[in-house]
Amino acid sequence: MDEANDQRQQRIKKLEELRSLGVNPFGTHFEVTDRAGQLIQLHGKKTKEELERAGLRCRIAGRIVALRRFGKAAFALLQDGADRVQVYLKKDTLGEHAYRICVALDVGDWIGVSGLLFRTKTDEFTVDARELTFLSKALRPLPEKWHGLTDVETRYRQRYVDLIANPAIHEIFVTRSRIIGSMRTFLIEKGFLEVETPMMQSIPGGATARPFVTHHNALGMDLYLRVAPELYLKRLIVGGLPRVFEINRNFRNEGISTIHNPEFTMLEFYVAYADYTDLMTFTEELFTRLAQDVLGATTFAYQGMQINLTRPWRRLPWLQAIREVGMQENANPTALLSLLAQYTKAGKKDAKLVAELDETFQKIVEPKLIQPTFITDYPTELSPLARRKDADPSLTDRFELYVAGREIANAFSELNDPLDQRQRFEAQVARRQAGDEEAHALDEDFLRALEYGMPPTAGEGIGIDRVVMLFTNQASIRDVILFPQLRPEK
């Protein structure tokens, strides 16, 4: 009945044919001694004659992604990881029994082959199969060979098909892994200890964001998925671990967009005895290293912009950025000037003015920060966990890094004065009571930890998904997350 099952029915029929040949369509083991990529690298340049003389045997496995049949022979294109190699299946060579297996093959099936390397008449590097082992049957057809899979919804929902059909997507996630690997190596080289802190927290802290709530049955209590690991990592600094980092998921119960997924990956690291200016240098070094490792260059294109990571990067105080960029871009410079004047007069403590300036910054300044820029000296009002500037306690020793008009990192000298931290928490609690669901809750244990003494410390968070977007030239965060959040089908 269901015509969606038409091709599926055909494949089930072939599956039964395999069984009748004594072949298990879902096998267990195949000794792989070669990888397609290796074979191509080692022997792919050899001439027809060289290959013939060498008589190289190989044993590979993979998925059939294309199948060109003749009467008594066939060419199968085998996908092995990121690489593809052609296999020649000939009745005379394989024998009657194995060739009957060939007849039951479909695109999508997994097979193992051992054979000899050669070149065809058309000079294609090919494995001439001597043995064929059927490994696993695919009951569903793969997307079409030229256009592949383009439907965005299917690509996200059925990422497994996307990965099969679109090699470029595969490549993005290889790059993602390399970026994270490179970060980890860099940090470990610099003497950091990798740690893991709670994802389930009874008091969600470390960022201004709405948390997800979950429930622990045995404890009979609600828990929150963390919005940031910050407060736990600082407890470790108190505990005497001078350099720690964590690469893990954060969860924020907020809107979804091309740059927001409810769960996202964050690198946070903390350095005792350092301040935020040290971290600017450190960040430049880290990104230079990443770019070199992943792209082999420190300039690259992102969505039509040419990004140049050459050091040093611009450093621009927050207020100055608003004044400079705001005056160029703002449709109403007079209003902005009066806003800035009011703010200065109000002793920089007026929460409403700060909020207005913050809005101006986000709307007008952010999109203009294309080349890597450190925006420094954020108002204390906006930075409840950051150390105050000695010269101006209304501002903090903090920076955010912007690249391609987007916030990539946030860092500051950590507030280690437990009494000041208590006051800041209390201010947050007041905002929470006034209805701000994103304001921090007061974490008594964190304050207790600070009272044991935290050395001067600088800490930073880097949104890894956004870094991956940058280095892989992707416009949407969904294209750098394997399984982005979607509503359920139906």
Add this chain to the structure above:
RNA sequence: GAGCCGCUAGCUCAGGAGGUAGAGCAUCGCCCUUUUAAGGCGAGGGCCCUGGGUUCGAAUCCCAGGCGGCUCACCA
């Protein structure tokens, strides 16, 4: 959450002055032992996202809903 756009065969897409649906690839049958978008001949395949409405008649027009994309709002 709001606006705009999309949803038709397994995949990629046509069709949309209203008359119950087409192509290519894939599938199935026959031929074919060096192809690579293999080829030749033939065939089958559709809850046209869902539910209402208008109409003699709806894939097509109207309303509501679902899912997705983009933009905006909020955030990293």
